[in-house]
Amino acid sequence: MDLIADIDRKLDALATQSLTRRLRVADSPCAPRQVVDGRAMLAFCSNDYLSLAAHPAVIAALQEGAARYGAGSGASHLVSGHSRAHALLETRFGEWLxxxxxxxxxxxxxxxxxxxxxxxxxxxxDADAMIFSEALNHASLIDGARLAKAGVAVYPHGDVAALERQLAASTAATRIVVTDSVFSMDGDLAPLPALLALCERLGAWLVVDDAHGFGVLGEHGRGALEHFGLRSPNLVYIGTLGKAAGVGGAFVAAHASVIELLVQRARPYIYTTAAPPALAHALQASLDIIGGDEGVQRRAHLAALVEHLQDALRLQRWQLLPSRTAIQPVIIGSNEDALRVAAGLHEQSLWVPAIRPPTVAPGTARLRVTLSAAHTHDDVALLARALNELERATA
Incomplete structure (x- = not known):
């Protein structure tokens, strides 16, 4: 009982700081209009930026993949779980990058x-390696750096000059710079051209986590590298496929030697059961949409929605961060105030999450508004009006 009491004290401490998280249950497919905990909601919280998670073509491909390959893979990739669906998808990503x-x-x-x-x-x-990690990197990058045997140095957000000083002073045999492309809580972009030029000059790897850029950035939706027009053997690119691509999983693209090193040394790849091949099959349909005319249209509509929201918000005390991406954060301040505003939106059947520490810095609790290509201009106008009114009401 003392063990349980200790856990309860920790949970009470979270509640006292307004840091308790809550699970909500969606009763319908991922889409702007969802039934959540039995209630119809207009959602502005999904990372399904192109609204492909419930796209008929993707659903049909998933069904076809399950019929062809079954429900599961049965083993890790290096045992017997690497299907033709996985191999075809990897070939396509290699061609894309x-x-x-x-x-x-x-x-x-x-x-x-x-x-x-x-x-x-x-x-x-190796212990003679050094990882240089962006201050606002995602938790998975932070954890990956912690698990590596390499040393770790953190450089300030977007500060290329500070990173240059750290790299120049390092005597590590292998130097690895790692950054998000689109920062998930601020919505801004990393200065990738300057980072890559620095890495090439000083002989470092540049690892780019394009979780929130793949599918959305670039003329053909191929992500941050296409958006900035970058090319280099120093690049290691990670694209997440459960966001704009609408399905699940992720891919790493790099020089063939780097990928072979991952196959031989990457424990999260070697020692886990491969993802269901049906997912890999469904992703082919996602890529067809992302890279085709429909993808172009969806990205254009998404950009118009971002502009609409920024024009419609008339905030005086709260701060809309200057993001041009689908992530539109509204800084509220305290944890308690952010929760109250999110609750006020929920009463109007608008689902927007309140993001609090440790995900963001203390005193910067916020609403993380995310837009989707399936939202309408009327949806955005409704949200902007609600936020404007809530700010005035809480003055």
Whole structure:
């Protein structure tokens, strides 16, 4: 009982700080209009930016994949779980990233979290390596750096000059710079061209986690590398497939030698059952949409919604961060105030999450508004009006 009492004290401490998280149950497919805990809601909280999670073509491909390959893979990739569906998907990702990475090859993993762990623990497997991690990196990158045998240095958000000083002073045999492309809580972009130029000049790897850029950025939706027009053998690119691609898993694209190193050394890849091949099959349909005319139209509509929201909000005390991506954070301040505003929106059947520490810094609790290509301009106008009114009402 003392063990349980200790856990209860920890839970009470979270509640006292307004840091308790709550699970909500969705009773319908991922979409702007969902039934959540039995109630109809207009959701602004999904990372399904292109609204492909419930796209008929993707659903049909998933059904076809299950009929062809079954429900599960049965083993890890290196035992017997690597299906033709996985192999075809990896080939396609290698082709997609070939304009940006020399001798590009790709590897498909179960989740973005596992992909980040795999890359950093494999590249940073030796004690004479050093990882230089962006201050606002995702938790999976932070954990990957912690699990690696390499040393870790953190550089300030977006500060290329500070990173240059750290890299220049380092005597590590292998130096690895790692950054998000689109920062998930602020919505801004990393200065990837400057980071890559620095890494090339000083002989470092640049690992880019494009979780929130793949499918959305670039003319053909191929992500941050296409958006910035980058190409280099120094790049290691991670694309998450449960967000804009609408399905699940992630891929790593890099020089073929880097990918072979992951196959041989990356424990999160070697020691887990492969993702169901039906998911890999469904992702082919997602890529057809992302890279085709429909993807172009969806990205254009999403950009118009972002502009609409920014024009419609008339905030005086709360702060809308200057993001041009589908992530539109509204800084509220205290944990308690952020929860109250989220509750006020919920009363109007608007689902927007309140994000609090440790996900963001203390005193910067926020609403993380995310837009989808399936939202309408009327949806955005409704949200903006509700936020404007709530700010005035809580003055």
């Amino acid at each position: 070939a304009p940006h990475i020399d001798q590009a090859r790709a590897l498909y993993l179960c989740t973005g979290y596992m992909a980040n762990l795999a890359v950093l623990t494999a590249l940073g497997a």
